[in-house]
Amino acid sequence: MRAHQFIRRGILLLLPMVLGACATMQEPAGPADNAQLTAPTGITRDLLAMPAPKGRVVAAVYGFRDQTGQYKPSPDSSFSTLVTQGAASMLVKALKDSGWFMPVERENLQNLLTERKIVRALETPQDKAVVNLPALVPATILIEGGIVAYETNVKTGGAGARYLGIGVKNQYRVDQVTVSLRTVDTRSGQILNSVSTTKTIYSYELSTGVFRFVNFKELLELEGGYTRNEPSQLCVQEAIEAAVAHLIVQGLKDRVWALRDEADWHSPVLQAYLRQSEAYLGQGGQVAEPAAPAPAPGS
Template structure:
Protein backbone atom coordinates (compact mmCIF):
# COMPACT_ATOMS: atom_id res chain seq x y z
CA UNK A 1 0.00 0.00 0.00
CA UNK A 2 2.86 2.35 0.87
CA UNK A 3 4.46 1.68 -2.53
CA UNK A 4 1.24 2.56 -4.34
CA UNK A 5 0.88 5.85 -2.44
CA UNK A 6 4.50 6.70 -3.22
CA UNK A 7 3.94 6.19 -6.94
CA UNK A 8 0.83 8.38 -6.87
CA UNK A 9 2.79 11.14 -5.11
CA UNK A 10 5.59 11.03 -7.68
CA UNK A 11 3.09 11.19 -10.55
CA UNK A 12 1.39 14.18 -8.96
CA UNK A 13 4.72 15.94 -8.58
CA UNK A 14 5.54 15.55 -12.28
CA UNK A 15 2.02 16.38 -13.52
CA UNK A 16 2.56 20.20 -13.81
CA UNK A 17 5.76 19.67 -15.77
CA UNK A 18 4.07 17.22 -18.12
CA UNK A 19 1.16 19.61 -18.58
CA UNK A 20 3.62 22.35 -19.51
CA UNK A 21 5.22 20.12 -22.13
CA UNK A 22 1.84 19.36 -23.64
CA UNK A 23 0.99 23.08 -23.75
CA UNK A 24 4.20 23.80 -25.66
CA UNK A 25 3.38 21.31 -28.39
CA UNK A 26 2.84 23.16 -31.64
CA UNK A 27 3.68 26.56 -30.18
CA UNK A 28 6.55 28.88 -31.04
CA UNK A 29 8.41 27.63 -27.96
CA UNK A 30 8.36 24.03 -29.12
CA UNK A 31 11.81 23.24 -30.61
CA UNK A 32 10.28 20.61 -32.88
CA UNK A 33 7.79 23.03 -34.44
CA UNK A 34 8.21 23.66 -38.16
CA UNK A 35 6.94 26.93 -39.66
CA UNK A 36 4.17 26.87 -42.21
CA UNK A 37 5.30 26.93 -45.82
CA UNK A 38 3.81 27.44 -49.25
CA UNK A 39 3.06 24.30 -51.23
CA UNK A 40 6.14 23.37 -53.23
CA UNK A 41 5.64 23.60 -56.97
CA UNK A 42 5.93 20.48 -59.11
CA UNK A 43 7.93 20.02 -62.30
CA UNK A 44 4.73 20.11 -64.32
CA UNK A 45 3.59 23.24 -62.50
CA UNK A 46 6.83 25.05 -63.31
CA UNK A 47 6.46 24.25 -67.01
CA UNK A 48 2.79 25.30 -66.96
CA UNK A 49 3.61 28.66 -65.38
CA UNK A 50 6.24 29.31 -68.07
CA UNK A 51 3.80 28.92 -70.95
CA UNK A 52 3.76 31.85 -73.39
CA UNK A 53 0.64 34.02 -73.10
CA UNK A 54 -2.38 33.64 -75.42
CA UNK A 55 -3.72 36.26 -77.78
CA UNK A 56 -6.57 36.79 -75.32
CA UNK A 57 -7.16 35.34 -71.86
CA UNK A 58 -9.99 32.80 -71.64
CA UNK A 59 -12.96 33.46 -69.36
CA UNK A 60 -13.63 30.15 -67.61
CA UNK A 61 -15.65 28.90 -64.65
CA UNK A 62 -15.23 25.89 -62.36
CA UNK A 63 -18.38 24.76 -60.56
CA UNK A 64 -16.98 21.54 -59.12
CA UNK A 65 -14.18 19.03 -59.54
CA UNK A 66 -15.28 16.12 -57.35
CA UNK A 67 -13.72 12.89 -56.22
CA UNK A 68 -15.61 10.34 -58.33
CA UNK A 69 -13.63 7.31 -57.16
CA UNK A 70 -15.53 6.52 -53.96
CA UNK A 71 -12.27 5.04 -52.68
CA UNK A 72 -11.28 4.95 -49.02
CA UNK A 73 -7.67 4.92 -47.88
CA UNK A 74 -6.17 1.45 -48.35
CA UNK A 75 -5.52 -0.34 -45.06
CA UNK A 76 -4.69 -4.02 -44.58
CA UNK A 77 -5.48 -4.08 -40.86
CA UNK A 78 -8.86 -2.39 -40.40
CA UNK A 79 -11.66 -0.66 -42.28
CA UNK A 80 -10.63 2.89 -43.21
CA UNK A 81 -13.35 5.52 -43.68
CA UNK A 82 -11.11 8.42 -44.71
CA UNK A 83 -11.10 9.17 -48.42
CA UNK A 84 -8.11 8.07 -50.47
CA UNK A 85 -7.93 11.35 -52.39
CA UNK A 86 -8.57 14.98 -51.58
CA UNK A 87 -12.12 16.34 -51.56
CA UNK A 88 -10.86 19.80 -52.54
CA UNK A 89 -10.48 19.25 -56.27
CA UNK A 90 -12.19 22.51 -57.27
CA UNK A 91 -9.87 24.79 -55.22
CA UNK A 92 -6.85 22.94 -56.63
CA UNK A 93 -8.06 23.33 -60.22
CA UNK A 94 -8.86 27.01 -59.64
CA UNK A 95 -5.40 27.67 -58.22
CA UNK A 96 -3.74 25.90 -61.16
CA UNK A 97 -5.78 27.90 -63.67
CA UNK A 98 -5.00 31.23 -61.99
CA UNK A 99 -1.23 30.50 -62.21
CA UNK A 100 -1.15 29.05 -65.74
CA UNK A 101 1.17 31.02 -67.99
CA UNK A 102 2.04 33.38 -65.15
CA UNK A 103 -1.63 34.22 -64.68
CA UNK A 104 -2.12 35.28 -68.31
CA UNK A 105 -4.06 32.32 -69.69
CA UNK A 106 -7.34 32.27 -67.75
CA UNK A 107 -9.76 34.71 -66.16
CA UNK A 108 -11.44 32.46 -63.60
CA UNK A 109 -14.97 33.42 -62.56
CA UNK A 110 -15.94 32.31 -59.05
CA UNK A 111 -18.67 29.67 -59.19
CA UNK A 112 -17.68 27.07 -56.60
CA UNK A 113 -18.85 29.30 -53.71
CA UNK A 114 -21.37 31.30 -55.72
CA UNK A 115 -23.98 31.41 -52.93
CA UNK A 116 -21.58 33.21 -50.58
CA UNK A 117 -20.60 35.65 -53.34
CA UNK A 118 -24.22 36.51 -54.17
CA UNK A 119 -25.09 36.92 -50.50
CA UNK A 120 -22.21 39.35 -49.94
CA UNK A 121 -23.25 41.37 -53.00
CA UNK A 122 -26.81 41.50 -51.63
CA UNK A 123 -25.54 42.76 -48.26
CA UNK A 124 -23.55 45.52 -49.98
CA UNK A 125 -26.53 46.57 -52.11
CA UNK A 126 -28.92 46.59 -49.14
CA UNK A 127 -26.48 48.66 -47.09
CA UNK A 128 -26.03 51.20 -49.88
CA UNK A 129 -29.79 51.48 -50.27
CA UNK A 130 -30.27 51.98 -46.54
CA UNK A 131 -27.64 54.74 -46.41
CA UNK A 132 -28.10 56.49 -49.75
CA UNK A 133 -31.72 55.65 -50.53
CA UNK A 134 -33.10 54.74 -53.95
CA UNK A 135 -30.37 56.76 -55.68
CA UNK A 136 -27.62 54.42 -54.45
CA UNK A 137 -25.25 53.14 -57.09
CA UNK A 138 -25.61 49.46 -57.96
CA UNK A 139 -22.79 46.95 -58.15
CA UNK A 140 -21.29 46.12 -61.55
CA UNK A 141 -22.54 42.87 -63.11
CA UNK A 142 -20.76 39.62 -62.43
CA UNK A 143 -18.25 38.46 -65.00
CA UNK A 144 -19.55 35.51 -67.00
CA UNK A 145 -17.59 32.69 -68.57
CA UNK A 146 -17.60 31.44 -72.12
CA UNK A 147 -16.18 28.04 -71.13
CA UNK A 148 -16.82 25.83 -68.12
CA UNK A 149 -14.17 23.34 -67.02
CA UNK A 150 -15.60 20.07 -65.80
CA UNK A 151 -14.35 16.65 -64.79
CA UNK A 152 -12.92 15.21 -61.60
CA UNK A 153 -10.73 12.59 -60.00
CA UNK A 154 -11.99 9.49 -61.78
CA UNK A 155 -9.66 6.78 -60.54
CA UNK A 156 -7.52 5.69 -57.62
CA UNK A 157 -5.87 2.30 -58.06
CA UNK A 158 -4.12 1.19 -54.88
CA UNK A 159 -1.37 -1.46 -54.80
CA UNK A 160 -0.95 -1.27 -58.55
CA UNK A 161 2.60 -2.54 -58.03
CA UNK A 162 4.08 -3.97 -54.83
CA UNK A 163 7.35 -5.64 -54.01
CA UNK A 164 10.29 -5.87 -51.67
CA UNK A 165 13.64 -7.40 -50.86
CA UNK A 166 15.41 -8.45 -47.67
CA UNK A 167 18.34 -10.43 -46.25
CA UNK A 168 19.66 -11.51 -42.85
CA UNK A 169 23.10 -12.80 -41.87
CA UNK A 170 24.49 -13.55 -38.40
CA UNK A 171 21.69 -11.69 -36.73
CA UNK A 172 22.02 -8.54 -38.84
CA UNK A 173 19.67 -7.85 -41.71
CA UNK A 174 17.30 -5.47 -43.37
CA UNK A 175 14.48 -5.31 -45.87
CA UNK A 176 12.78 -2.82 -48.13
CA UNK A 177 9.22 -2.78 -49.44
CA UNK A 178 7.52 -0.50 -51.91
CA UNK A 179 4.07 0.16 -53.29
CA UNK A 180 2.71 2.18 -56.18
CA UNK A 181 -0.76 3.70 -56.39
CA UNK A 182 -2.14 5.54 -59.41
CA UNK A 183 -4.52 8.50 -59.39
CA UNK A 184 -6.36 9.43 -62.62
CA UNK A 185 -7.75 12.88 -63.44
CA UNK A 186 -10.13 13.85 -66.28
CA UNK A 187 -10.72 17.41 -67.48
CA UNK A 188 -12.84 18.82 -70.31
CA UNK A 189 -13.69 22.27 -71.65
CA UNK A 190 -17.37 22.84 -72.50
CA UNK A 191 -18.75 25.74 -74.50
CA UNK A 192 -21.41 27.63 -72.55
CA UNK A 193 -23.20 28.82 -75.70
CA UNK A 194 -23.56 25.45 -77.42
CA UNK A 195 -22.81 22.84 -74.74
CA UNK A 196 -20.24 21.27 -77.07
CA UNK A 197 -17.21 19.62 -75.51
CA UNK A 198 -14.34 21.58 -77.02
CA UNK A 199 -11.47 19.47 -75.66
CA UNK A 200 -11.01 16.61 -73.24
CA UNK A 201 -7.92 15.06 -71.62
CA UNK A 202 -7.13 12.35 -69.06
CA UNK A 203 -3.90 12.16 -67.04
CA UNK A 204 -2.38 9.80 -64.48
CA UNK A 205 0.11 10.25 -61.64
CA UNK A 206 1.95 7.59 -59.68
CA UNK A 207 2.07 7.71 -55.87
CA UNK A 208 5.05 5.95 -54.30
CA UNK A 209 5.29 4.46 -50.81
CA UNK A 210 8.56 2.99 -49.51
CA UNK A 211 9.35 1.15 -46.26
CA UNK A 212 12.97 0.47 -45.24
CA UNK A 213 13.97 -1.13 -41.93
CA UNK A 214 16.84 -3.06 -40.41
CA UNK A 215 17.21 -5.41 -37.44
CA UNK A 216 20.08 -6.78 -35.40
CA UNK A 217 20.14 -9.18 -32.47
CA UNK A 218 22.79 -10.69 -30.22
CA UNK A 219 22.87 -12.96 -27.20
CA UNK A 220 24.15 -10.69 -24.44
CA UNK A 221 24.12 -13.56 -21.97
CA UNK A 222 22.56 -16.96 -21.50
CA UNK A 223 18.83 -16.65 -22.09
CA UNK A 224 19.24 -12.90 -22.66
CA UNK A 225 18.68 -11.65 -26.21
CA UNK A 226 19.46 -8.09 -27.24
CA UNK A 227 17.54 -6.91 -30.31
CA UNK A 228 17.48 -3.52 -32.04
CA UNK A 229 15.34 -2.27 -34.91
CA UNK A 230 15.31 0.90 -36.99
CA UNK A 231 13.51 2.02 -40.12
CA UNK A 232 11.53 4.68 -41.90
CA UNK A 233 8.58 5.01 -44.24
CA UNK A 234 8.20 7.51 -47.07
CA UNK A 235 4.81 8.19 -48.66
CA UNK A 236 4.24 10.58 -51.55
CA UNK A 237 1.51 13.12 -50.65
CA UNK A 238 -1.74 12.17 -52.40
CA UNK A 239 -2.91 15.79 -52.60
CA UNK A 240 0.31 16.82 -54.32
CA UNK A 241 -0.13 13.95 -56.79
CA UNK A 242 -3.66 15.12 -57.60
CA UNK A 243 -2.36 18.66 -58.05
CA UNK A 244 0.29 17.53 -60.53
CA UNK A 245 -2.29 15.46 -62.41
CA UNK A 246 -4.51 18.55 -62.66
CA UNK A 247 -1.57 20.65 -63.83
CA UNK A 248 -0.77 18.20 -66.60
CA UNK A 249 -4.47 18.10 -67.56
CA UNK A 250 -4.63 21.91 -67.86
CA UNK A 251 -1.36 21.93 -69.79
CA UNK A 252 -2.65 19.30 -72.25
CA UNK A 253 -6.06 20.98 -72.53
CA UNK A 254 -4.42 24.24 -73.61
CA UNK A 255 -2.64 22.50 -76.44
CA UNK A 256 -5.75 20.55 -77.45
CA UNK A 257 -7.45 23.90 -77.95
CA UNK A 258 -4.46 25.25 -79.88
CA UNK A 259 -4.48 22.22 -82.19
CA UNK A 260 -8.25 22.59 -82.76
CA UNK A 261 -7.78 26.35 -83.39
CA UNK A 262 -10.04 27.31 -80.49
CA UNK A 263 -7.40 29.65 -79.06
CA UNK A 264 -3.80 30.41 -79.89
CA UNK A 265 -0.55 31.74 -78.52
CA UNK A 266 0.36 35.36 -78.91
CA UNK A 267 3.83 34.21 -79.96
CA UNK A 268 3.18 31.24 -82.23
CA UNK A 269 6.83 30.19 -82.45
CA UNK A 270 7.27 30.11 -78.66
CA UNK A 271 4.10 28.05 -78.27
CA UNK A 272 5.24 25.66 -81.01
CA UNK A 273 8.29 24.67 -78.94
CA UNK A 274 6.08 23.61 -76.02
CA UNK A 275 3.73 21.81 -78.39
CA UNK A 276 6.60 19.78 -79.88
CA UNK A 277 7.70 18.71 -76.39
CA UNK A 278 4.17 17.52 -75.60
CA UNK A 279 3.93 15.63 -78.90
CA UNK A 280 7.25 13.91 -78.17
CA UNK A 281 5.79 12.67 -74.90
CA UNK A 282 2.68 11.34 -76.62
CA UNK A 283 4.71 9.54 -79.26
CA UNK A 284 6.77 7.96 -76.49
CA UNK A 285 3.55 6.78 -74.85
CA UNK A 286 2.28 5.26 -78.11
CA UNK A 287 5.64 3.58 -78.64
CA UNK A 288 5.56 2.16 -75.11
CA UNK A 289 2.13 0.66 -75.73
CA UNK A 290 2.95 -0.88 -79.11
CA UNK A 291 6.51 -1.97 -78.18
CA UNK A 292 6.41 -2.64 -74.42
CA UNK A 293 9.60 -4.72 -74.47
CA UNK A 294 11.72 -2.10 -76.19
CA UNK A 295 14.47 -0.45 -74.09
CA UNK A 296 13.35 2.92 -75.44
CA UNK A 297 9.81 2.39 -74.23
CA UNK A 298 8.57 4.89 -71.65
CA UNK A 299 5.49 4.13 -69.59
CA UNK A 300 2.55 6.57 -69.68
CA UNK A 301 2.61 6.75 -65.88
CA UNK A 302 6.27 7.76 -65.91
CA UNK A 303 5.59 10.50 -68.42
CA UNK A 304 2.67 11.79 -66.38
CA UNK A 305 4.84 11.76 -63.28
CA UNK A 306 7.68 13.60 -65.01
CA UNK A 307 5.30 16.12 -66.56
Protein backbone atom coordinates (compact mmCIF):
# COMPACT_ATOMS: atom_id res chain seq x y z
CA MET A 1 0.00 0.00 0.00
CA ARG A 2 2.84 2.37 0.86
CA ALA A 3 4.56 1.54 -2.43
CA HIS A 4 1.39 2.39 -4.32
CA GLN A 5 1.09 5.74 -2.56
CA PHE A 6 4.73 6.50 -3.25
CA ILE A 7 4.33 5.80 -6.98
CA ARG A 8 1.16 7.88 -7.11
CA ARG A 9 2.83 10.84 -5.40
CA GLY A 10 5.80 10.56 -7.75
CA ILE A 11 3.57 10.62 -10.82
CA LEU A 12 1.61 13.59 -9.48
CA LEU A 13 4.88 15.43 -8.91
CA LEU A 14 5.99 14.68 -12.48
CA LEU A 15 2.65 15.76 -13.93
CA PRO A 16 3.28 19.56 -13.89
CA MET A 17 6.71 19.14 -15.47
CA VAL A 18 5.43 16.91 -18.28
CA LEU A 19 2.47 19.20 -18.96
CA GLY A 20 4.77 22.22 -18.98
CA ALA A 21 7.09 20.53 -21.47
CA CYS A 22 4.13 19.61 -23.68
CA ALA A 23 2.82 23.17 -23.57
CA THR A 24 6.24 24.45 -24.58
CA MET A 25 6.45 22.07 -27.54
CA GLN A 26 2.98 22.89 -28.83
CA GLU A 27 4.11 26.23 -30.25
CA PRO A 28 7.49 26.57 -31.99
CA ALA A 29 9.79 29.40 -31.07
CA GLY A 30 9.46 32.52 -33.15
CA PRO A 31 6.40 31.57 -35.25
CA ALA A 32 5.77 35.22 -36.16
CA ASP A 33 9.32 36.02 -37.31
CA ASN A 34 9.65 37.96 -40.55
CA ALA A 35 10.75 36.24 -43.74
CA GLN A 36 14.51 36.00 -44.14
CA LEU A 37 16.99 34.97 -46.77
CA THR A 38 17.40 31.23 -47.01
CA ALA A 39 20.22 30.14 -44.74
CA PRO A 40 23.36 29.21 -46.71
CA THR A 41 24.66 25.66 -46.54
CA GLY A 42 28.28 24.61 -46.32
CA ILE A 43 28.28 24.06 -50.08
CA THR A 44 26.92 27.58 -50.64
CA ARG A 45 29.90 28.98 -48.75
CA ASP A 46 32.23 26.84 -50.89
CA LEU A 47 30.72 28.28 -54.07
CA LEU A 48 31.11 31.83 -52.78
CA ALA A 49 34.73 31.07 -51.83
CA MET A 50 35.71 29.72 -55.27
CA PRO A 51 38.77 31.48 -56.78
CA ALA A 52 38.05 33.92 -59.58
CA PRO A 53 37.90 32.56 -63.15
CA LYS A 54 39.85 33.91 -66.11
CA GLY A 55 36.50 34.69 -67.71
CA ARG A 56 32.91 33.92 -66.82
CA VAL A 57 31.24 31.27 -68.96
CA VAL A 58 27.86 32.13 -70.51
CA ALA A 59 25.57 29.25 -69.54
CA ALA A 60 21.99 28.44 -70.50
CA VAL A 61 19.57 26.33 -68.46
CA TYR A 62 16.51 25.30 -70.48
CA GLY A 63 15.14 23.10 -67.72
CA PHE A 64 16.12 20.98 -64.77
CA ARG A 65 13.29 18.51 -64.36
CA ASP A 66 12.18 16.08 -61.72
CA GLN A 67 12.95 12.73 -63.37
CA THR A 68 12.06 10.56 -60.38
CA GLY A 69 8.38 10.23 -61.28
CA GLN A 70 7.54 9.77 -57.61
CA TYR A 71 4.56 11.21 -55.76
CA LYS A 72 3.80 11.50 -52.08
CA PRO A 73 2.08 8.42 -50.69
CA SER A 74 -1.62 8.47 -49.87
CA PRO A 75 -3.44 9.86 -47.99
CA ASP A 76 -1.16 12.93 -48.25
CA SER A 77 -1.71 13.44 -51.95
CA SER A 78 -1.80 11.48 -55.15
CA PHE A 79 -0.73 14.50 -57.21
CA SER A 80 1.92 16.17 -55.04
CA THR A 81 5.45 15.19 -55.98
CA LEU A 82 8.10 14.12 -53.49
CA VAL A 83 10.65 16.69 -54.67
CA THR A 84 10.47 20.34 -55.64
CA GLN A 85 9.57 21.35 -59.20
CA GLY A 86 11.66 24.52 -58.94
CA ALA A 87 15.08 22.91 -59.26
CA ALA A 88 15.91 24.97 -62.37
CA SER A 89 15.70 28.18 -60.32
CA MET A 90 18.00 26.64 -57.70
CA LEU A 91 20.48 25.69 -60.42
CA VAL A 92 20.52 29.20 -61.90
CA LYS A 93 21.14 30.68 -58.45
CA ALA A 94 23.99 28.23 -57.78
CA LEU A 95 25.60 29.12 -61.13
CA LYS A 96 25.29 32.82 -60.32
CA ASP A 97 26.63 32.43 -56.77
CA SER A 98 29.73 30.59 -57.96
CA GLY A 99 30.94 33.60 -59.96
CA TRP A 100 32.11 31.25 -62.73
CA PHE A 101 29.04 31.39 -64.94
CA MET A 102 26.87 34.06 -66.49
CA PRO A 103 23.40 32.50 -66.73
CA VAL A 104 21.16 33.73 -69.53
CA GLU A 105 17.37 33.42 -69.54
CA ARG A 106 16.19 30.39 -71.46
CA GLU A 107 13.53 28.66 -69.36
CA ASN A 108 11.07 31.52 -69.97
CA LEU A 109 12.61 32.74 -73.20
CA GLN A 110 9.24 33.34 -74.84
CA ASN A 111 8.36 35.92 -72.18
CA LEU A 112 11.60 37.77 -72.88
CA LEU A 113 11.02 37.72 -76.65
CA THR A 114 7.47 39.00 -76.17
CA GLU A 115 8.69 41.97 -74.13
CA ARG A 116 11.28 42.81 -76.77
CA LYS A 117 8.56 42.75 -79.43
CA ILE A 118 6.43 45.10 -77.33
CA VAL A 119 9.33 47.55 -77.00
CA ARG A 120 9.86 47.53 -80.76
CA ALA A 121 6.12 47.89 -81.44
CA LEU A 122 5.92 51.00 -79.25
CA GLU A 123 8.87 52.67 -80.92
CA THR A 124 8.26 55.78 -82.94
CA PRO A 125 10.55 57.09 -85.68
CA GLN A 126 11.99 59.53 -83.15
CA ASP A 127 12.65 56.75 -80.61
CA LYS A 128 14.46 54.41 -82.97
CA ALA A 129 17.59 56.47 -82.69
CA VAL A 130 17.41 56.20 -78.89
CA VAL A 131 15.90 52.80 -78.16
CA ASN A 132 18.24 50.24 -79.64
CA LEU A 133 17.83 46.79 -78.11
CA PRO A 134 21.10 44.86 -78.03
CA ALA A 135 21.27 41.36 -79.41
CA LEU A 136 20.68 38.46 -77.05
CA VAL A 137 23.84 36.88 -75.69
CA PRO A 138 24.39 33.36 -77.04
CA ALA A 139 25.34 30.66 -74.56
CA THR A 140 28.74 29.01 -74.69
CA ILE A 141 27.59 25.92 -72.80
CA LEU A 142 24.32 24.26 -71.88
CA ILE A 143 23.72 22.99 -68.36
CA GLU A 144 21.58 19.85 -68.56
CA GLY A 145 20.45 17.20 -66.09
CA GLY A 146 17.80 16.72 -63.46
CA ILE A 147 16.78 15.11 -60.18
CA VAL A 148 17.26 11.47 -61.11
CA ALA A 149 16.37 9.64 -57.89
CA TYR A 150 14.61 10.04 -54.57
CA GLU A 151 14.79 6.98 -52.34
CA THR A 152 12.74 6.75 -49.14
CA ASN A 153 13.44 4.60 -46.10
CA VAL A 154 17.01 3.88 -47.14
CA LYS A 155 17.70 3.31 -43.47
CA THR A 156 15.29 3.18 -40.53
CA GLY A 157 15.69 2.37 -36.88
CA GLY A 158 14.87 3.30 -33.34
CA ALA A 159 14.80 2.23 -29.72
CA GLY A 160 12.37 2.39 -26.83
CA ALA A 161 11.79 1.29 -23.26
CA ARG A 162 8.79 1.18 -20.94
CA TYR A 163 8.64 0.39 -17.23
CA LEU A 164 5.57 0.54 -15.00
CA GLY A 165 3.69 2.41 -17.72
CA ILE A 166 6.40 5.06 -18.18
CA GLY A 167 8.36 4.91 -21.43
CA VAL A 168 10.41 6.75 -24.00
CA LYS A 169 10.91 6.01 -27.68
CA ASN A 170 12.96 7.43 -30.55
CA GLN A 171 12.87 6.64 -34.25
CA TYR A 172 14.80 7.83 -37.28
CA ARG A 173 14.53 7.54 -41.05
CA VAL A 174 17.03 8.29 -43.80
CA ASP A 175 16.01 9.23 -47.35
CA GLN A 176 18.32 10.33 -50.14
CA VAL A 177 18.10 12.44 -53.28
CA THR A 178 20.41 12.18 -56.29
CA VAL A 179 21.11 14.94 -58.80
CA SER A 180 22.83 14.58 -62.18
CA LEU A 181 24.44 17.54 -63.96
CA ARG A 182 26.40 17.87 -67.20
CA THR A 183 27.87 20.64 -69.35
CA VAL A 184 27.45 20.58 -73.14
CA ASP A 185 29.49 22.61 -75.64
CA THR A 186 27.00 24.48 -77.85
CA ARG A 187 29.44 24.56 -80.78
CA SER A 188 30.02 20.83 -81.09
CA GLY A 189 27.41 19.22 -78.83
CA GLN A 190 30.21 17.50 -76.95
CA ILE A 191 29.58 16.69 -73.28
CA LEU A 192 32.41 18.40 -71.46
CA ASN A 193 31.83 17.09 -67.93
CA SER A 194 29.21 15.11 -66.05
CA VAL A 195 28.73 14.67 -62.32
CA SER A 196 26.24 13.04 -59.97
CA THR A 197 25.77 14.04 -56.31
CA THR A 198 23.73 12.47 -53.51
CA LYS A 199 22.38 14.11 -50.35
CA THR A 200 20.83 12.26 -47.41
CA ILE A 201 17.62 13.54 -45.80
CA TYR A 202 17.37 12.78 -42.10
CA SER A 203 14.16 12.57 -40.06
CA TYR A 204 14.10 12.04 -36.29
CA GLU A 205 11.32 11.54 -33.76
CA LEU A 206 11.47 11.44 -29.96
CA SER A 207 8.41 10.74 -27.83
CA THR A 208 7.70 9.91 -24.22
CA GLY A 209 4.57 8.95 -22.35
CA VAL A 210 3.01 7.79 -19.09
CA PHE A 211 0.12 5.30 -19.06
CA ARG A 212 -0.99 3.74 -15.79
CA PHE A 213 -3.78 3.49 -13.26
CA VAL A 214 -3.18 5.72 -10.26
CA ASN A 215 -6.21 4.28 -8.56
CA PHE A 216 -8.73 1.52 -9.20
CA LYS A 217 -10.76 3.72 -11.55
CA GLU A 218 -8.32 6.56 -12.24
CA LEU A 219 -6.23 6.32 -15.38
CA LEU A 220 -3.34 8.71 -16.00
CA GLU A 221 -2.07 9.18 -19.56
CA LEU A 222 0.57 11.75 -20.57
CA GLU A 223 2.32 12.13 -23.92
CA GLY A 224 4.97 14.44 -25.28
CA GLY A 225 7.54 14.51 -28.05
CA TYR A 226 8.92 16.24 -31.10
CA THR A 227 10.08 15.46 -34.61
CA ARG A 228 12.77 16.98 -36.80
CA ASN A 229 12.70 16.65 -40.59
CA GLU A 230 15.25 18.11 -42.96
CA PRO A 231 13.44 20.14 -45.66
CA SER A 232 13.70 18.15 -48.87
CA GLN A 233 13.96 21.25 -51.06
CA LEU A 234 17.02 22.47 -49.15
CA CYS A 235 18.62 19.05 -49.57
CA VAL A 236 17.94 19.24 -53.32
CA GLN A 237 19.49 22.72 -53.34
CA GLU A 238 22.60 21.45 -51.56
CA ALA A 239 22.97 18.53 -53.99
CA ILE A 240 22.70 20.95 -56.93
CA GLU A 241 25.27 23.31 -55.42
CA ALA A 242 27.65 20.41 -54.83
CA ALA A 243 27.23 19.32 -58.46
CA VAL A 244 28.05 22.85 -59.69
CA ALA A 245 31.16 22.97 -57.49
CA HIS A 246 32.36 19.60 -58.82
CA LEU A 247 31.70 20.71 -62.43
CA ILE A 248 33.89 23.77 -61.86
CA VAL A 249 36.72 21.67 -60.43
CA GLN A 250 36.43 19.00 -63.13
CA GLY A 251 36.50 21.68 -65.81
CA LEU A 252 39.66 23.15 -64.30
CA LYS A 253 41.29 19.75 -64.14
CA ASP A 254 40.44 19.04 -67.79
CA ARG A 255 41.34 22.61 -68.86
CA VAL A 256 37.83 23.33 -70.08
CA TRP A 257 38.18 26.72 -68.38
CA ALA A 258 40.95 28.45 -66.47
CA LEU A 259 41.73 30.38 -63.31
CA ARG A 260 42.55 34.07 -63.33
CA ASP A 261 45.57 33.29 -61.14
CA GLU A 262 47.11 29.84 -61.61
CA ALA A 263 48.39 29.96 -58.02
CA ASP A 264 44.77 29.59 -56.87
CA TRP A 265 44.95 25.95 -57.97
CA HIS A 266 46.27 25.20 -54.48
CA SER A 267 43.39 26.96 -52.69
CA PRO A 268 41.80 24.84 -49.91
CA VAL A 269 38.37 24.84 -51.57
CA LEU A 270 39.60 23.48 -54.90
CA GLN A 271 41.89 20.94 -53.28
CA ALA A 272 39.06 19.64 -51.08
CA TYR A 273 36.85 18.94 -54.10
CA LEU A 274 39.77 17.51 -56.04
CA ARG A 275 40.42 15.03 -53.25
CA GLN A 276 36.78 13.98 -53.35
CA SER A 277 37.05 13.44 -57.11
CA GLU A 278 40.25 11.43 -56.75
CA ALA A 279 38.67 9.32 -53.99
CA TYR A 280 35.69 8.62 -56.26
CA LEU A 281 38.04 7.47 -59.02
CA GLY A 282 40.00 5.37 -56.55
CA GLN A 283 43.18 7.35 -56.98
CA GLY A 284 45.06 8.34 -53.85
CA GLY A 285 48.03 10.55 -53.24
CA GLN A 286 48.77 14.14 -54.13
CA VAL A 287 46.43 15.86 -56.56
CA ALA A 288 48.44 16.78 -59.63
CA GLU A 289 48.16 20.07 -61.43
CA PRO A 290 46.24 20.11 -64.71
CA ALA A 291 47.95 19.51 -68.02
CA ALA A 292 48.95 22.18 -70.51
CA PRO A 293 46.12 24.63 -71.16
CA ALA A 294 43.79 24.19 -74.11
CA PRO A 295 41.20 26.53 -75.63
CA ALA A 296 38.26 26.74 -73.26
CA PRO A 297 34.84 28.37 -73.17
CA GLY A 298 34.98 31.61 -71.24
CA SER A 299 38.77 31.74 -71.08
